Amino acid sequence: MTRGLGWFDAFREVVPEWAVVVLGLVTQLGDVWFLGVLVGTLYWIETDDRDDIAAVAGLLLAGLSLITALKHVFALPRPERVLVEVEALPAAVHPLYEATATATGYGFPSGHALMSTIVYLSLAEYSDVSTRRRRFLGAAGLVTAVSLSRVGLGVHYLVDVVAGVAVGLVFLLLAWGLLNRYPTHRGTLGFGLAVGIAAAALVTSRTDPDAVLLVGASLGAFAGWQLALLARGLDAGQGPIRADRRLAVRAVAAGLVIVSLVGATAYYWPVSLLAGSGALGVTVAVLVPVPELYHTERVRRLRQRSLSGSQ
Structure with missing residues (x-):
């Protein structure tokens, strides 16, 4: 038809x-x-x-x-x-x-x-x-x-x-x-949905290359967002991490995901698609928290001092 x-x-x-x-x-x-x-x-x-x-x-x-x-x-x-x-x-x-x-x-x-x-x-x-x-x-x-x-x-x-x-x-x-x-958890839930649907797509598509890469990207985005929230919390005066349950959970979750992505990259490099997926995930995990880090109070002060020194 x-x-x-x-x-x-x-x-x-x-x-x-x-x-x-x-x-x-x-x-x-x-x-x-x-x-x-x-x-x-x-x-x-x-x-x-x-x-x-x-x-x-x-x-x-x-x-x-x-x-x-x-x-x-x-x-x-x-x-x-x-x-x-x-x-x-x-x-x-x-x-x-x-x-x-x-x-x-x-x-x-x-x-x-x-x-x-x-x-x-x-x-x-x-x-x-x-x-x-x-x-x-x-x-x-x-x-x-x-x-x-x-x-x-x-x-x-x-x-x-x-x-x-x-x-x-x-x-x-x-x-x-x-x-x-x-x-209050929209970002985490959004990236969590991405991870879940990426895993389903991986199975449904029988490990199509795009699906493999999307798994890495989604995991990296989820981990990176946890790092962004961690930086935001520390900047707001929360912590130390070990004394704050929410910050500790974010740190552990991000750490486990990033270690897994790095492990996949190192183990399968340089020939496997899994290595590319892991490398993509690590890259995304690094990029996602950058805007949050850039706007933290400590970084703002460093930028102001740098500008004042240059003048």
Whole structure:
């Protein structure tokens, strides 16, 4: 049974060839690299509600594992069609076309639709920019634009993007229910969800390389966030670690995860994918607490002294 609804050929006849470049740029709004840069930038610059942005980062990782698992469960191909043949475009735009308007791998459900739903709606839920209504209208507009661009480019059927959005919405309803029930632990719960779904994706996909790397990244993010909270607690006057049960649990959890990641990297290096997953996890674990450390009181004082000395 086809997933197409029979309208693509008519659409292709009326759309000019240059539209493929526009659609290719729009579709980047739902690409992993763009969503990662967006959430990472917000995570760095946010100082008051970094816990909420951390939760969004955790949901992003969880969404990547979720789509990896679902694509392998259904294993349905992409459409055998394109909006424009690359030969019909000027040679100067061939690299841009191949980078933005083509896709490989399984097609159902749409990863761009699912990921843009998770990230943009989560940012609308947990940010405080403008009004809640405007945030959700803007997020819905971005999700719609990304989804239609995938269909317009011919890399997905309409059913694929509808399913991607639907799965993303169901996932968010369940995840938000958990995160909003424990608002002071949103970051930890978000990264915890990422670890759990990454483990499920690893099994479901039969150790697909992307799933293996996502396990390492999710574990590293979870450990790094515990280190960030540990630094925040010490900066706020809590501690020493051994005398504070919460800080001790965070320290032990982060330590065990990082030791496991380092062990995997060292044992399997340099040939195994597991070594790469471990190295990725260690890198993420180091990067996640950096913004929190950068804004601690002690570091702020050191920066002020350094600036005063240079003057």
